[in-house]
Every structure is written in C-alpha cells, then in structure tokens.
Amino acid sequence: MTRLPRLLPVALIAALLSVQAAEPVGPGPTYKIVGPDGKITFSDRKPTDANVRTRELGQTVVAPLLTPANGLFDLHPQNALPVVARSYGGDAPPVDMSGKPFPPGLADAVLDVLVHQFFVQTMVETCDRVQPAYADRYHGGVRNWRDRNSDILAKSNRILFTRFTGEQRDLLRATGRARLAQLLAPPDATQQDKMAWCDRMSTDLARRQFELAGDMRVVPILYFDGQ
Secondary structure, eight states: TTTTTOOOOOOOHHHHHHHHSSSSSSOOOEEEEEEEEEEEEESSOOOOOOOOOEETTTOOOBBHHHHHHHOOOSOOOOOOOOOOOOOOOTTTTOOOTSOOOOOHHHHHHHHHHHHHHHHHHHHHHHHHHGGGGGGGHHHHHHHHHHHHHHHHHHHHHHHHHHHSHHHHHHHHHHHHHHHHHHOOOTTOOHHHHHHHHHHHHHHHHHHHTTTTTGGGGHHHHHHHOOO
C-alpha cells in the first residue's frame, strides 16, 4: 500500500502526455485574400484563383519592385505623372541595399531610362549593319540624344549602382530587355523593312520624339535626393 501514493503522480503524468499527443499540434496557416474588387477575406485554405492576391498571415511579404506592365512600352515622353501601384494587404515596401524603402515610382523611373538607353544603343548597332553608308547619321543622332539627356542619364545610372542590389539590377535589366524586344524590328523582317525601320527611328530620334527631359515618368529620379 505504501507504493500506491508514489505511483499516482507517475500515472497522472502519463495520462496527460497521452492526451496531449492525441491533440493537434496547432492550427494551420491562415490566409488573407484580396479579391479583384478589393474585398478582403480570410481562409485556412490557400486559394488557387490567379485573379486574387494572397498572403499567409504572420509572414512578411514584400511588394513587387516594379509596376506590372499594362501594354507596349512607349518611347515617347509621357506628359502626366504615372500612377504608382499600391501595395495590397499591408505588404512591406521593397528596400534598397541599405535597407531603406524605395521612394514611390523610383524603380519604374530607372527602368524607363534603361529601356531608352537599350533602345538607342541597339538601334545604332542594328542600323549600322543594315545601312553602313548612313553610320555617321546614326551615331551622330545617338550622341546628340545622349548630350541632351545627359543629366538624367547620369543621375539614373548613379542611383542604379548605389541604391539597388545586384539582384534588383538584374531584374531591372531583364525587364528592360523584354520591353526593348517590343520596340525593335521583327527578327524575320526583310532587309527593306529593316531599312525603313532605321530611317523612321533615326528620324524620330533627331526630332526629339524619345526625349527623357520632360518625360513625367522620370520625375522620381529628378526629385530623389539620395536620402
């Protein structure tokens, strides 16, 4: 009989452990869902609908660095301030290499400058091969364009290499090249069509149709003070 009181605590502990083992470890993740209309709902199941935006609660989600493209890129200056994409569900803003959030629209502005730079460089290289007799015209047009837009080009390039991480720069360049592909003559274009494309693009460049100065898309670059 003297052993029974000593055995009771052991039996109680074993019973409690068996009950705890039978209980679930804890609830699964909860998802915050933002529908196409902006309506917010919560669920314990991750939706598969591509038209809704989802994030798991308790996890930090960083907003996209760039605004999604909504059409072909236009080299002509934009005369109105671009709409800055808002983050959904309290996403954390993307940060630069120092850990500071990017000012709204800065990454998109740098991307716009990159697309223009890629275009004029590709144009002169392409047209040199298509019509070498007009090489001086093409190179002169590009030099003049760079001189006219030198301040914006220099500041954008400085921001690119001092504020963006290597991974972010790679993303900007890859996105810029994808948009550039929309602007070039088709790879299967005839020689005559390529010549016509070169004449048209070099003429527009000389007529200042592709200026960065005065383009409202680059305003975030102009007002960025490095802080």
